[in-house]
Amino acid sequence: MDNRKVYMNYHNNLLQLEEHMYPLVDVDTPNVFRNLFPYDEVPKIAFNDRIVPHSMPDEIWITDTTFRDGQQSRAPYTTEQIVTIYNYLHRLGGPEGKIRQSEFFLYSKKDRDAVYQCLEKGYQFPEVTSWIRASKKDFELVKEIGLKETGILVSCSDYHIFYKLKMTRREALRHYLSIVRDCLEIGISPRCHLEDITRSDIYGFVIPFCLELMNLMGEYRIPIKIRVCDTMGYGVNYPGAVIPRSIPGIIYGLMVHAGVPSELIEFHGHNDFYKAVSNATTAWLYGACGVNCSLFGIGERTGNTPLEAMVFEYAQLRGSLDGMDTTVITELAEYYEKEIGYHIPEHTPFVGKNFNVTRAGIHADGLLKNEEIYNIFDTGKFLNRPAVVSVSNTSGIAGIAHWINTYYKLPDERKVGKDSELVAAVKMWVDEQYDDGRVTVMTDEEMVQKITEICREKEIIL
Template sequence: MANDNRPIIKNQHTNLLELEEHIYHLVDVESPNTYRNLFPYDEIPKIAFNNRVVPHNMPDKIWITDTTFRDGQQSRAPYTTEQIVTIYDYLHRLGGPNGIIRQSEFFLYTKKDRDAVYQCLERGYEFPEVTSWIRASNKDFQLVKDIGLKETGILVSCSDYHIFYKMKMTRQQAMFHYLHVIRECLEYGISPRCHLEDITRSDIFGFVIPFCVELMRLQDQYKIPIKVRACDTMGYGVNFSGAVNPRSVQGIIYGLTTHAGVPSEQLEWHGHNDFYKAVSNSTTAWLYGCSGVNCSLFGIGERTGNTPLEAMAFEYAQLRGSLDGMDTTVITELAEYYEKELGEHIPERTPFVGKNFNVTRAGIHADGLLKNEEIYNIFDTSKFLNRPVLVAVSNTSGLAGIAHWINTYYRLPEEQKLDKSNPLVGKVKEWVDQEYEDGRVTVISDDELVEVIQENCRELGIDL
């Protein structure tokens, strides 16, 4: 250690001088490390702890990137060119003038996909930037060159499951293969984005960090940014403090930024929802030094799906204290477009976009909403999603629920709103009670309520 010339670097967040203690080299093992202690295939995966914690390291700027047209297309019928361009326009509006939705990635394999790329490029938007995704092959890279994109994602599978079992290579062979294609990108002035597939089952210190160190050396050589996307392909990542690698989200992000030297602004997290952790893991990646989180609209993606883009828009606002120009009412427009134009069923209880996400059926809740909607609504859903809080009328709604339904459905101004003592509300309540006494078990539909209300308005001489 007497001749140790490693640089001492000042951390811009903590203002402390730091000396990285470890230098990691590729460990070219003869047999794959499948972490059978963590991932016994005939048992439920294990979450183990070593109580090694890393510090919070929120980047100066964070953002969202989109994979709706790439990973999102792998679990549904392919979008048409027109649909892709329409959704891209929505994403531009949702991301706002500050480009919180920074990029959107596309397949290039079919003429339809390439036509969509050309048409989206013709829009001339700064955000989301149009990027592509390819496998680590010269044939795929030719597609990127033909279109003339500035950046492309490249699949660089990093777990031994993929390297040994799928690619039939050693770690050294895989690294050489990846670096060859990445160097090709750099020779043509194209910025590569390296997708570290299956990172949560990989050897972080024996392969991932040494590989990323080589990427940073190439970046220094070519003076072209190289991005790194940490892909939790199977959703194994956990955000628990002190969990062991390779399942620890914060441990992975710390390793990439501190040990491999990947700058936060060149680092992304790509999560899957197999264990219901896509959103919490993506937020954790932000908190510990990752600027970008990769998402798809409504979480549509491989198997259980990706991190929902709309969820991260609201995570962003909660962490930053501002939407920073995002227009979240576009989320509602997108949900309507998916259901009406694409025939996509969004489960009713899906946060922010499901039909029932801000609908209550409990009479006691409806009474609270009638007095002050803040009591049972998460935020002003009318303002941020153009979705006023609603009450579904059933046998448990009570007078307050019916009054709230009428006020909301007819958008009555404050001075005209009905309370639960109004005779119209009482008449409708009598009809509802009779329906359920006669054996009904379903919620009353809007059309039924409108018909009953109109009939009783005529009888009572009321004009809504």
């Protein structure tokens, strides 16, 4: 006889059957899923066609790791740079605080100074949080500064438990819980970073561990967050894929089998297999309220989920930006390039120099007739970056006209067309350049200089 409890899920208004409990499965030898991760072959994506339902939370948000994971792959930011970027993140997140938190290292004086200065801003969002290893020594840093929440590294795959920590699963569980309890004892809310979850034994370790965490949360009545860390980028969003690679399966398991509420689940992805954005979006779709990101995807190895990408994923899923100021994304990109000296690859979506630049003549002709034909959305409105045409031997007369109209921001009544005397003269000059053997595109400076000369010669006023 099945005596399990039937309960109402008020998110989807369906009756559900209480699942069996999942005790810790302690093992003598590590389970490294060699059938899925043969190190001398490309990892395998297997399917069992077990489908879990979408469960989009009522509210979703972004959290930031620019100053933590984002600092692990580049020269450290100065204190001034951190505070400046933090101000930008506050503006970008808007009045509803859609960039909910930002996490910081605490190990150097520079980072601690940045924490204090950001706290002095008094912003509700992004909330300043920290990150520590699961050690008593690191815990003392959090106590000293007095933050309300801290992330704790709790590696959960047997790769880490056995090979890095040299522990058994039970020893790791006890060690992690002791640090979590230390936080709770002084009122600090722990955020447990389940490192390498996409190579972990979900039902043998992760679910039992999270059940223990939820019991502690009930005991202390302090929130305990679960960060789903796809550390190696192995996660996939395909329906029916097997765990531990299935992001839908992991989120479902945490919610249904471990009882973790959506608002306490956060996804943190890496881009080793080009899936960071799709996996983060999938985590939202299947029940995680938070996705953890880094500006421009800067992070360990191939990087993290780009924060600016998830701003536009949010808008596409919800039909609204809910107050986020996307023009700040362009300001941030300019700050990184000009003040920090970080080069953003030219073809990076939303922020790269060429993301909305076309060189093809036929595309330029389309842009001149109607910008919507070849531009993803009104990039002038959302990013202060109108679509532009880079002039070359393939741009054609339409491309030159579009460049002039865009660069000089000419109003509709003064825009030049393909029959313009100025455009014809510039086209003749461009053709001469390439007839003489030029192979590179025309720079803005060259175009401005030549247009100025032609306007003086022909007494044309732009």
